[in-house]
Amino acid sequence: MNGMDRQLRDLLDAAVGEPPHQVTVAAVRHRVIRRRVAEYAAVAAAVIAVLVLVGIGTLGHALRHAPAPATRPHPAPRIITSRYYGYTEALPAGWRPPGLATQRWDGTGSPADLDPVTDLYTGPGGVEAWAVAAPTTENLATYTRTTIQESDAVHSCPVPQTNQAITISGAPARLLSLQCPAGSGFLVEIAVTVHDGTAFVFASQNPTGTKATDRVAFRAFLAGIRLQR
Amino acid sequence: MDAEAEGFAQFVQARQRALQRTAWLLTGDWAAAEDLVQTALVRSWPRWERIRRRDDPEIYVRRAMINTWASWRRRRWWGERPSEAVPDARAPGDLAAEVAVRLAVHSALRSLTARQRAVLVLRVFDDLSEAQVAHVLDCAVGTVKSTMAQAVAKLREDSRLAGLMDREPQ
Numbered sequence: 001m002n003g004m005d006r007q008l009r010d011l012l013d014a015a016v017g018e019p020p021h022q023v024t025v026a027a028v029r030h031r032v033i034r035r036r037v038a039e040y041a042a043v044a045a046a047v048i049a050v051l052v053l054v055g056i057g058t059l060g061h062a063l064r065h066a067p068a069p070a071t072r073p074h075p076a077p078r079i080i081t082s083r084y085y086g087y088t089e090a091l092p093a094g095w096r097p098p099g100l101a102t103q104r105w106d107g108t109g110s111p112a113d114l115d116p117v118t119d120l121y122t123g124p125g126g127v128e129a130w131a132v133a134a135p136t137t138e139n140l141a142t143y144t145r146t147t148i149q150e151s152d153a154v155h156s157c158p159v160p161q162t163n164q165a166i167t168i169s170g171a172p173a174r175l176l177s178l179q180c181p182a183g184s185g186f187l188v189e190i191a192v193t194v195h196d197g198t199a200f201v202f203a204s205q206n207p208t209g210t211k212a213t214d215r216v217a218f219r220a221f222l223a224g225i226r227l228q229r
Numbered sequence: 230m231d232a233e234a235e236g237f238a239q240f241v242q243a244r245q246r247a248l249q250r251t252a253w254l255l256t257g258d259w260a261a262a263e264d265l266v267q268t269a270l271v272r273s274w275p276r277w278e279r280i281r282r283r284d285d286p287e288i289y290v291r292r293a294m295i296n297t298w299a300s301w302r303r304r305r306w307w308g309e310r311p312s313e314a315v316p317d318a319r320a321p322g323d324l325a326a327e328v329a330v331r332l333a334v335h336s337a338l339r340s341l342t343a344r345q346r347a348v349l350v351l352r353v354f355d356d357l358s359e360a361q362v363a364h365v366l367d368c369a370v371g372t373v374k375s376t377m378a379q380a381v382a383k384l385r386e387d388s389r390l391a392g393l394m395d396r397e398p399q
Contacts, residue, residue, distance in 0.1 A: 023248070028274060031271045115296065
C-alpha cells in the first residue's frame with residue numbers, strides 16, 4: 001500500500017465511525033426463517049391448488065365411471081417459469097429454486113451461481129444449477145466455443161474433459177464437463193443450446209466432485225427444461 | 230447448535246463490524262448498511278458448509294454483499310445520484326472535524342461510479358489484494374487495476390478531500 005492509499009485508508013476509517021447496532025445471528029436466522037416460510041407457503045399453496053384440481057377431477061371421474069383400480073399417486077412436479085429467459089423447468093424431486101434472476105443477462109461474461117442475472121436452483125446432495133439466456137447470432141458449435149472461452153477467461157476453467165451431444169427440450173445441445181479451476185476437484189457441467197436465435201446456458205456445480213449421482217441429478221434437471229416457442 | 234451453525238455464528242460475531250463498516254462506505258447510511266450485511270448473510274447461510282469448504286467465507290460474503298448492493302442500486306427508487314450536497318443530517322454530538330471528514334469522504338465516494346467505489350473500498354479500506362477484489366467483483370485483475378487508477382485520479386480532483394489529505398499526518 002503506498003502513501004496515498006494509506007492516507008485514503010485513514011480518511012475512510014475516520015469517516016466510517018462505528019456501527020450503531022450489531023448484526024446478530026438471531027436477526028439473520030429470523031430473516032432466513034421468514035424467507036423459508038414464504039417459500040414453503042408458496043409451495044404449499046401450489047400443492048393445495050394441484051390437489052384441489054386433482055380432487056375435483058377425480059370426483060368428476062368417479063361420478064361418471066365405475067371405480068378404477070387403485071393407482072399409485074405421482075406428485076405433480078413444480079413448474080418454474082423463468083422471468084426473463086423463455087423456458088420452464090419441471091423441478092425433479094429434491095430440487096428447489098432459491099432465487100430467479102432479478103436482472104436480464106446481457107450475454108457477456110460467464111455469470112456464476114450468485115450473479116443477479118442467473119436463475120438459481122439447488123438440488124439433492126448440494127448440487128447447484130443455474131440458467132441464463134441471451135440473443136445470439138451464433139450457431140451451436142460457435143456458441144459452445146464462445147462459452148468455453150468465457151469460462152476460461154472469467155473462471156480459469158480448463159478445456160472441457162468431455163463435450164457430448166445431447167438434446168434439451170428436443171433441441172440439439174452440447175454438454176461440457178470440467179474440473180474448474182483445473183485440478184480443484186469441483187465438477188462443473190455446462191449445457192449449451194441455441195434455439196430460435198437465443199443461446200441458453202444451463203450450468204451445474206457440486207463441490208463433492210465427480211460423483212455419478214451429481215451428474216444424474218443435473219441430467220434430471222435438464223430433462224425438466226422446456227424451451228418456449 | 231450444530232458445528233455448521235456454530236461456525237456461521239462465530240463468523241457473524243467476529244466479522245459483522247468490519248462488514249457493516251464496508252457496507253456503510255458503499256451505501257452511506259447505517260440502516261442500509263445493516264440491511265445489506267444481513268441480506269448477504271441470509272444468502273450465504275444456507276450454503277455455509279459449501280462456502281467454508283470451497284472458498285474463503287469472507288470473500289464469498291463480500292461478493293454477495295457487492296452483488297446485492299449493485300442490484301439495489303439498479304432497482305430501488307432511491308438509487309443514488311452523484312451530488313455536491315450530502316443530505317445526511319448531522320448527528321448530535323459529532324465534532325466539527327469528524328463531520329467535515331465524513332461529509333468530504335461521503336461526497337467524494339458519491340462522485341465515483343459503483344464499480345470504482347467498490348474497488349476502492351475493497352482494495353484500500355478492506356485491504357484485499359487485487360486478485361481477491363477481482364474474485365469478489367468477478368472481473369479480471371487488470372480491470373481492478375485500471376478501475377482503481379481511475380478512482381484515485383477522480384479523488385485527487387476532489388479539493389475537499391485533497392485538503393484533508395494534506396492535513397493528515399504522514
